[in-house]
Amino acid sequence: MHDTKERLSLLWIFALLNYLYADVLALFAIAGTGNSFEPLPQWALMGSAVLMEIPIAMIVACRLLPFSANRLANIIAGVVLTLVNGFLTFVPPLAGWGRPPALPEYLFFATIETVCTVIIVWRAWTWSGVKAAVSSERLVGNPGRAIQDQGTPI
Numbered sequence: 001m002h003d004t005k006e007r008l009s010l011l012w013i014f015a016l017l018n019y020l021y022a023d024v025l026a027l028f029a030i031a032g033t034g035n036s037f038e039p040l041p042q043w044a045l046m047g048s049a050v051l052m053e054i055p056i057a058m059i060v061a062c063r064l065l066p067f068s069a070n071r072l073a074n075i076i077a078g079v080v081l082t083l084v085n086g087f088l089t090f091v092p093p094l095a096g097w098g099r100p101p102a103l104p105e106y107l108f109f110a111t112i113e114t115v116c117t118v119i120i121v122w123r124a125w126t127w128s129g130v131k132a133a134v135s136s137e138r139l140v141g142n143p144g145r146a147i148q149d150q151g152t153p154i
Contacts, residue, residue, distance in 0.1 A: 004127050008074055008120060009062035015081070015116040016055040022109035029103060054081060067129040074124035082117040085110060 030037055040048075054077050061073055089110040091097075 004123065005062050005070065008070075008123060009059050011116055011120050011123070012055045012058040012062060015113055015120070016052075016059070018109050018113045018116065019052065019055065022106055022113070025105055025109075026103070051081070051084060067127075071124050071127050071129070075121055078117045078121035078124065082114055082121065085113050085117070089114075 058074065058077050062070060065073060089107065
């Protein structure tokens with residue numbers, strides 16, 4: 001798998017699974033305390049839904065969009081999720097905005113998620129869109145064809 005579209009799609013799947021599992025662990029932690037808690041307001045639930053839809057949509061978008069739109073979408077989505085994740089993970093606990101310090105396992109997931117989205121941005125940023133002159137598939141799949149393409153008949 002050497003196609004950039006496939007790699008970006010796979011990275012989005014990896015990031016999404018980390019987002020989801022971190023949230024599942026957070027829910028287990030809340031449910032395990034036995035304390036009642038206030039439900040989130042509608043705007044927070046909608047914001048969470050939009051944030052989770054971005055990596056879900058990017059899994060498909062990576063495979064379907066043409067090069068320039070694909071590259072731009074990956075850069076924008078990756079930067080947005082990196083900034084939001086970094087902000088929500090580190091700023092409220094450090095600023096004392098009514099949220100206790102994040103759990104160690106949540107910080108673990110947040111670090112992995114941030115590294116993954118930074119890699120997505122980097123890969124999209126450095127993606128040239130130029131295909132290699134000779135692909136390994138042409139050589140391995142039909143070696144005679146590669147020789148013929150070079151002007152030497154078999």
